[in-house]
Amino acid sequence: MNKKWIPTIILWAIGLVFFLPLYWLFASSLKSDLEITQFPPTFWPHTLEWSNYPKIWEALKFSTTFTNSIIVSVSCTALVVVFSSMAGYAFSKKQFMGKNALFILLIATMTVPPTVLLLPIYFIITKIGLYDSLASLILPFGVTVFGIFFTKQYIDDVPTEMLEAARIDGSGEFRLFFQIVLPLIKPAITTLTIIEFVHNWNSFTMPLVLLQSEDKFTIPLRLALLAQENIAIPWSRILAANVLSLIPVLILFLSVQKQFVKGLMAGAVKG
Numbered sequence: 105m106n107k108k109w110i111p112t113i114i115l116w117a118i119g120l121v122f123f124l125p126l127y128w129l130f131a132s133s134l135k136s137d138l139e140i141t142q143f144p145p146t147f148w149p150h151t152l153e154w155s156n157y158p159k160i161w162e163a164l165k166f167s168t169t170f171t172n173s174i175i176v177s178v179s180c181t182a183l184v185v186v187f188s189s190m191a192g193y194a195f196s197k198k199q200f201m202g203k204n205a206l207f208i209l210l211i212a213t214m215t216v217p218p219t220v221l222l223l224p225i226y227f228i229i230t231k232i233g234l235y236d237s238l239a240s241l242i243l244p245f246g247v248t249v250f251g252i253f254f255t256k257q258y259i260d261d262v263p264t265e266m267l268e269a270a271r272i273d274g275s276g277e278f279r280l281f282f283q284i285v286l287p288l289i290k291p292a293i294t295t296l297t298i299i300e301f302v303h304n305w306n307s308f309t310m311p312l313v314l315l316q317s318e319d320k321f322t323i324p325l326r327l328a329l330l331a332q333e334n335i336a337i338p339w340s341r342i343l344a345a346n347v348l349s350l351i352p353v354l355i356l357f358l359s360v361q362k363q364f365v366k367g368l369m370a371g372a373v374k375g
Contacts, residue, residue, distance in 0.1 A: 129350075133157075133343040140339045153340060157348070160341040164326050165318075166348065172238060173322040174352065177304040179242045184300045185293055188251025189259075193281055195252065196259040197267060207256075210249050218309070226313055240314040241307070241322075251296055258292040259285060294360045302353055323349045 132140050133156055135149040160166065194200075195207050225244055226235075234240040262285055270280050286293065308324040315321060321329070327345055330338070 133347045137340050156340045156344040160345045169326045176241045177301050180245050180304045181300040183246030184251050187247040189255040191252045192255030193259050196256045214249050236316040258289040262288050
């Protein structure tokens with residue numbers, strides 16, 4: 105065998121390992137509950153149970169739940185991208201008193217476990233009257249320390265001379281940021297968008313703590329409650345719901361995958 109084929113074979117083998125759970129998810133979503141739990145397992149359904157999808161759509165009130173998840177994920181991601189990149193720009197290109205100390209302090213907060221913040225966030229959200237609203241899942245998380253740190257690393261590579269030349273030509277700070285800085289760090293923005301969207305799309309703990317009305321539930325929360333409401337867990341319908349919930353993430357990734365890869369490669373070279 106030609107040695108040139110060895111890396112290709114290894115990469116295909118790794119790809120199949122990562123693809124197998126997705127295949128198993130889709131195949132199991134078309135099985136009956138009995139077939140899912142039988143041993144030895146079947147690699148393809150004996151009978152295709154397409155009814156799992158309309159059943160779970162109705163059980164989860166999927167159109168409302170899906171809309172809630174989209175509103176929270178898109179809004180929170182947009183806020184994080186804008187405000188975190190603005191803060192990253194300030195820490196990278198601006199000079200102000202205590203900049204380095206403040207940046208170190210912000211990075212240090214990344215070591216705090218998220219569960220420690222649950223109770224303070226709950227009390228704050230309750231006091232300002234946002235409890236049991238989608239805004240409670242958006243506004244407190246509209247900027248992240250990770251986003252600030254991530255974008256700052258890319259903005260550091262933007263030539264300061266270019267920004268000074270734009271200022272001499274009469275560009276204000278907002279125009280400078282939106283028309284020069286953001287286009288130059290597009291791969292970083294794309295990567296941050298995917299990371300934050302997936303994080304918010306899959307968020308379970310915060311919706312569980314901050315939401316009470318069923319008409320405001322997101323997909324992960326509604327799925328968890330569905331499993332608790334039944335004596336026998338309806339695995340086939342839960343897996344069908346998981347397949348449906350993957351669609352927005354796949355669409356987002358496939359539409360920006362080139363920029364995402366550029367962002368990862370740039371980060372690897374930078375590191």
